[in-house]
Amino acid sequence: MNQKNIYQTFARYVSLNVLSMLGLSLYILADTFFIANGVGSSGLVALNLVLPVYSVVNGTGLMLGIGGATRFSIAVGEGNRTLGSKIFMDVLYVALFAGILFTVVGVFFSKQIVIMLGASEQIIPLADTYLKTILSFSVVFILNNILVCFVRNDNNPHLAMAAMLSASVSNIVLDYLFVYPCGMGMFGAAFATGLAPIISMSLLSIHFICKKNSFALCRSRFKVTELNHIILSGVPAFINEVSTGLIMLLFNFIILGISGDTGVGAYGIITNIALICIAMFTGVAQGIQPIVSLNFGQKNTANIKKVLLASSGVAVVLGVVFYFVGTLFTSPIVAVFNGEGDLQLAEIAAYGMRIYFIAFLFMGINIVMSAFLACIAKPRQALLISAMRGFAVVVPLLLVLPRFYGMTGVWLAIPLTELITLGVSLVCLFLSLKHRGYELHKTLGSE
Template structure:
């Protein structure tokens, strides 16, 4: 493999550079999403449709704790990208060391808390009735592996900030492939049911962690830590926190959304509606992988060039990322509108779930062609270190629009009101983001001194 340096982020043509960054990110996200998708198909066909709902109840809790690693990673990697762009390698090293320390501290504390209050947390997130027992089995075992996942998510963003997208892709692929193999062994061959599904997931997190550790001790890594770098710096922790809070807030709102959705849908349609939401949620993770990949590829390019003062390259990066993402999102929209029934039958043969899910899927993905603007716009502010606008724009869709809509519309339209809330929130959030992104470009990226 050819030697890749972070300097490439400021010198290579933007279009080729974005593809070089986004394709490995997309492949990594695709494999990770396929893992979640196939895992759900295995669980649905080998254990039962209630098991799908059970996993859906657990995901927001475990993902929120793991998202601490992601938020610390994204916040710190924004600093690292800009520091490398400004030739401040010691600051980049200190930031990386602080990321490791913070991730360990927060995730271990939250895992202990999560295990102590398991019987209260699961029902709060919709794990009621027949869903409770399988959800508890899955929750407890997966929580043991969450600190490993958090460290992997943090390390992955640092690898990408170094300009090593292929290694970041491998880090996402390893747990995905590992989980599928372990799923087959534990669920199908050993017939361990929910225990097997849970241990397969936890085992895959540990495999990813081993790879991340190997990378940073190998010659491929640009950042070579020393023990003093692990000591917390108030200034760096503050900057990581302000930027990482954006990602953490987004995941917190996602977890709150799951809480509301699972409870609202359980009250309106029981286990069938919760299962339908679980299937649609998996498709949201899977189908949009190329758009998320472009967003991931966009972050280090925008951050590096902003730190280097190459403002024309930043503008070009924004425009190119949005163009590519819109094209891909439109193609995804067409496929999902055409084949929702076929997709649903992959997960389950339950007649009630088959009846409800296709219509829900069409509503949820109705505004897909325009979401790229919202994703890239919010990511831009995070990439350049502007925490407050990044936070507000990140929360716009889920927090400011979607949650109020799912609390209001079902009172008038029942379960249909829940599904209608998705495209309405997407449209409103995109309009708001487009306005602020355009204003930012005119104010700070136009007619600025350029260092190319």
């Protein structure tokens, strides 16, 4: 990752991570497609209601994985590989505890949870089945996210990408088999999704079998102080993931009061397509993480500047592409998830998508800025950006706008949130680069 080939390294890590995150996003998208066409609109509503809980599990894995891998890369950049293995062990301890806790909650309290999420009598059995099955696989979801992050940061992004794509492909194939030929419905879709991370981890084990790893299992006392650093570095990723689920929950409640189950189904189509776009932005952000963290540890400010500019440019280009694809091909996209041909569902979803997708013009920069600031040891600024786009801005807008503009206000909440957050992101970036402690302003001023 030296200065001569930094753009080549950037292209390698970002492209592989975009593909990896694209594969990860297809986990739920595959469920959405097969449930919508194999179970019907009731299954689609049930899936959309329980996705916020899945976001908490996935967000926990991302927080521990990204936070731990960031600390691991900084330690390697400083030449301390022993500390890197100890960080890995601290993350594993917390992962096992969290995974078991989620599993227990799912087995014993899934029905109560779906009732709290607003499921009707018709939806409760479908949502309960899906949620209980998904939460039973919590440990493997979390461990897979952690291993992907550490293997990627351990100079093996190709394997990380291959693992995530293989899991995605397996999930699609198993979804088809379980939902259609086997007729397993919601349980089949959830079971297929739960098996996917197991397949991913099996492939990731090659990193250890071939002895390419610079981190390993070791005897290590659990250190709360190091865990604080890990969580602080990973919290922005957790907020980005969990807030998506919580905002989905709030959207569901508000839309239920305006357009009923049909509106929730339309929102489910939009948000699941949007998750693919967000995953690609996240892929850019996670792709720069090992590069920036390592160069930060080495105090190589020139490389940090180049990666920042390149990642920002990629985020802008992707945002423009997403916006135009969403507005030009709205009807065909919606039709893929409207197997029953519901005209009202199609109308609500098409109208909402054209407004909602404006957010992508600003969203990519915000996600990249949050990740970048976390990598240069500015977790508070990164947390501020994540909190603003996660709940601090969007919640007030979502509570106010629909009162005056109905469903149009619902769709406008996300674009306005990302636009407001963009201003804060640029201010945080400017102040962080100006800070003499990291001397980045010297590089920016000289080049």
